Amino acid sequence: MNAIYKSEAGRAAIQARYQELVRRWPVAVEQLHIPTREGDTFVLASGPKDAPPVVLLHGSGANSATWLGDIASWATDFRVYAVDMVGEPGGSAESRPALGSDAVASWLDDVLAGLGVSAAAFVGMSLGGWTALDYAVRRPDAVTRLALLCPGGIGKQRFGWIFKNLLDHLFSNHDLRRSAAIVTGLNLTDHAEILDDVTLTFTHFNPRTGKLPLFTDAQLSALPMPVLVIVGEDDVMFKSADTAHRAQQSIPDATTRVLPGVGHAILGQTAPVLEFLRK
Template sequence: MTTIYKSAAGEGEIRRRYEDALHTWPVPAEHVRVPTREGETFVLVSGPEDAPPLVLLHGSGANAVTWQGDIASWSRYFRTYAVDLVGEPGLSAQSRPALETGAVAQWLDDVLDGLGLTAASFAGTSLGGWAALDYAVRRPDRVARLALLCPGGIGRQTMGWLFKVLVLRLFGRRGRRRSVAVVAGLEAPEHGPALDFLELTFSHFKPRTERLPVFSDEQLGGLAMPLLVIVGARDAMFDSAETARRVRRNVPKATVEVLPDTGHAILGQTGTVLAFLRG
């Protein structure tokens, strides 16, 4: 298998930083390792055992601590399962199932089966939003509710940011940090720690480079479960206006929110997502 890291030393540094972050998880959690056809999958489990299940899928270049700011609220009402996607810089296997096939859904079948879940609500962001939506399309009986933040696979995947990033990265660490800020849309001073972590990650990690498959109008129209989609109007990676337009046109009962001054990284939506998930 081709490694997803640029070096063994870089992999070790990312892993150490992630394991340190896991120690700051704000609520009690179980660290569960689920065997799947794609290799072992790491899941961070919190919340009451008898609460409704909620599966959380992070984006590219990230891991379960994506949800650190949300989990204290969500785990009061749900049994939360923050999954490290395979092929991303977490503690899951480095395999990367093909996106254009049903392989990602089959992997999630294994994850849910290994956790003893017949169905769950899902929340996903970016690549994780694409994976959650793909699963809802292919396994609608296993998805109770679906909350998507800046999801891929609906609006056009834009590439205009790429040239700017390539230029900025010529300027060393400061340029790399600035390029991460441009893509994520995290440019306020309080986003400094998040940018530091992202800069470290993308200094050592090789992300997926293929375009995400786009869901058809028919596939979107077939979604019968309650659906929430939140996008940032300034998203540098996806055409958020097209995402909102296609969801509204094809899924009339969906709730769609466009945040005017927000980029690709969508923060501060804990209460909105919780209110939707609780119905």
């Protein structure tokens, strides 16, 4: 049994659902397996090969299906690489490099080298936002722009790390689907498919635990690239007001947006992110 999954049957169920979603990819796509020091990394590549590169990094307990609603728009002007984070329920290796060390950035070094990319814009969500920001802090010359959706590492976390710990705080009866709606901020009726996928994943998947390392004011103030930070006002995972305030105060070229009535799952930001990438 693999450590990140609760059973082999659960792993198979998650992977089958992921492949079903990959088959829905709305534009031409190459499925790449990039060898790295952490094991193979699965990447979905779309868009003109000679266009400026954009790297997408999803959140914890997710995979590149996160970007299904965005990819058709973003891949028109950019070569978009949707990277499955290692140690998450996607197509990449199940290793988990230590957060707060150079290990995550070194893994991304290998991914970019395998893609033949020396520098790119990054779009990251939640843990993927933390990962993109960590890479920008450690490898500023490799990041041209940084779009962060509900990122970790800037504002304080409200609870322990990700769904497993948070769900235990919210519901003692382990009503996972309803709890997922509370955590994400999504409506049980309007976003039923997404919540079904979250429920499937966290029925069978063991997320990372522990708090994400916070970036210092000095690290944020040294970022040379334009940074877009979008947070949901009602995020139950991170303190959005804290995130927006620190980003605006510490990052030299920051644009921050706080979305009223939005929780941790930030949807419908395809156009604002595209506008930012095009600048």
